[in-house]
Amino acid sequence: MEKEKHHIVPYKTYFYILISLLVLTFMSIGITKINLGGYSVLGALIFSTIKSVLVLYWFMHLKFDQPFLRFMVGFVTLVFLAVIFITFLDYYYR
Amino acid sequence: MEQVSQHADPHYDQEANKLGMWLFIFTELLLFGGLFIVYSIYRFLNPEAFQLGAHELNPTIGAINTIILLVSSMTIAMSTSSLQKKNKGLTVLLLEITIMLALVFLINKYFEWGVKFDHGIWPGSEHLINDMSRGEILFFGLYFVMTGLHALHIIVGMIIIIVALKRVQNGTVNENRSSLLDNAGLYWHLVDLIWIFLFPLFYLIH
Amino acid sequence: MQTATQIPHDVNYLDYKGKYKGIFGWIFSTDHKRIALLYMYSMMVMFVVGVALGLAMKLELIAPGQTIMGPQTYNSVFTVHGVIMIFMIVIPGLPAVFGNFMLPIMIGAKDVAFPKVNLLSWYFYVAGALLVIASVLFGNGTPDTGWTFYAPYSFKSGTNLLPAIFGAFILGFSSILTGLNFIVTIHRMRAPGMTWFKMPLFPWSLYGTAWIQLLATPVVGITLVLVALERIFGIGVFDPALGGDPVLYQHLFWIYSHPAVYVMILPAMGAISEIIPTFSQKHIFGYRAIIASTLAIAFVGYFVWGHHMFTSGMSGTAQYTFSVLTFLVAIPSAIKVFNWISTMHKGSINPEIPFLWAVSFIFVFMIGGFSGLVLGALATNVYVHDTAFVVAHFHFIVFGGVGFSFFGAIHYWFPKMFGRMYDKVWAKVGWAFFTVGFLTLYSPMFYLGMIGMPRRYYDYLPEFHAANILSSLGSWVMTFGLLIVVINLFRSAKNGAIAEINPWHGKTLEWTVASPPPVENFEEIPVYGEKDGPYEY
Structure with a gap:
């Protein structure tokens, strides 16, 4: 550490x-x-x-931080994109 | 991987402070994320009206503000480096520059909103509701909410930076206890990050 | 800030005299154990109000027509009942009380990572609660939108909604701060040697919960802000007259509020996962499977919000997707139930009160879960949407899940928290009345929903009468049981027999410290060896 x-x-x-x-x-x-x-x-x-x-x-500083921080940022981004995608399943096909 | 360390000072854990700040940043991203969802849905439903609305905005002022924020992000990032290099004078100077740039950003924003108000455009204004299409009402509603919330974050960021500046000056924030400055920096970059998306979505889509 | 050397280790947290005296020693205390009790007492006050409103609704429904209140009052009553119970009781319930109290001790830490932020979160809780109360007492009319604040009614209603909306916003902030604190605490402050997969299951469930609190709450925060701005300025985002789409409000609201269900249920499951191995004196079955299912519920649960909106005019594609995802959540939930049952199998079961609560939790949770499948399936959902069936379902899950688990947890950890044992006979009597009352209260509502009684109506057709009488009777029995439980605990906290350090022979770390725990929990931070684990019986 x-x-x-x-x-x-x-x-x-x-x-x-x-x-x-x-x-x-x-x-x-x-x-x-x-x-x-x-x-x-x-x-x-x-x-x-x-x-x-x-x-x-x-x-x-993500480049210099511990890998799990990068992982978390990526995870949060993916969750957000998934939410947008699912919301569009409603609006795109309505 | 990340084992717990028993520090000499049990109440100061740099990594914990950083992680805490990142988690807080995630909540801020999701807060704006909600607004971006609203934006993307309504843009999808009203593509022409959103382009018309964007014509009312001044991309030059938007671009100037983008540059201001990017530069201020660099100065505060540099200040964290200069603190580590024990250059207190330079740290203070860089933070002061950052605060000044933030102030300029807000002044620009003030005039930009002022022009909209002069044109009779504000949330719920008669001109907006009577003369404009529903898509444009939504565009300007979101414009005011999103840039307004962003400006609020600028103000909060300035306060945090001012506190960090005072602490650097009196030495409670130093190269061994730099969390407050690092976190102020992270917060400021978050504000920058959000603007990076706000700028093209509102000013550049005609 | 006090340093470790000044605090004596033979003084427990209840008797400790710090810088401040009397009540200030509590409301300015950053000790996680005192904050947990602050949460518990303030929740208890709100819970009394919530229960009273629930009883009033059941009394109104004992006969068709107006019994004790008119339609407008009834609307306000179910709104305030919902806001209090959801935002102030079940969402913060287990994390803020037992999470705050037990998490640091269970992972071998002296406190949470940010004790001051922890105290701040309680202040936010109180401020939010006061704002909601203000919306009831002042202004022109108590909010009547239901706890969901659906647009467009939430900005058309003339009632005093703004304070309630801001109250909910601030309560959300309190929840975020708690979650943030827990994640950092778990990442940074586990005892040396306690790897992730040696951590007890209650902290694991809090970890999953905290991520939901962190990622979902801001979305409802901004949504409530938008509703408030809509009321004040008329920005148009949810107003169909100005181009907005009210269904989008429902999307945003449930993006938070469905995951919020898992904020409630995951820590409840975590507490059950502690109680069952202790009273079976057996290693928990499928430790890693329980962790995996916790994380899976947290993750998949984030993407199922649309099943609240099957009748709102969503596209068919979205409906199928949400229905499939909803069914997926049933899998990890069932895995947990199988694990609990398998843990009991061939264990030496000690049927003490916490175990009884835990077993009845599994029972009501299964009923709630299966009825959830009925609601998750598109065709049957349309049939029972917005009927009493839904009310029965979420009371089985939310009140059944959280309530039974909360009472199980408090009977489990009570000797540790207060250093005294409660009267076991009265505790059993209370449990029996509560369980029987609970089932009598909510089971008839499944039937009522199936034969078509809508929810949120103060009146009903005569053919619904008999089942409603039964349900109202159940509400009295349940409240009677509740009173016995609460009074018994209150009396015992003062006068109960002195409890041992480890009355249930548990193996997690909280049973190694004195009862009640000393101010900083551990004189020396415990070290986990190669062979140590939370459930090595």
């Missing part, structure tokens, strides 16, 4: 993450400018997902 006490993340890692997040933001603005019909939402959501993974892994 003590050996994994603290992983100090260098400042420049955070800086690179910020740059990637900003680039992704502009890309998502760009992709929604192009008329892709129904797919533009999908595109925007994909970019948002990539961004949130970056935030979770580096800013929120």
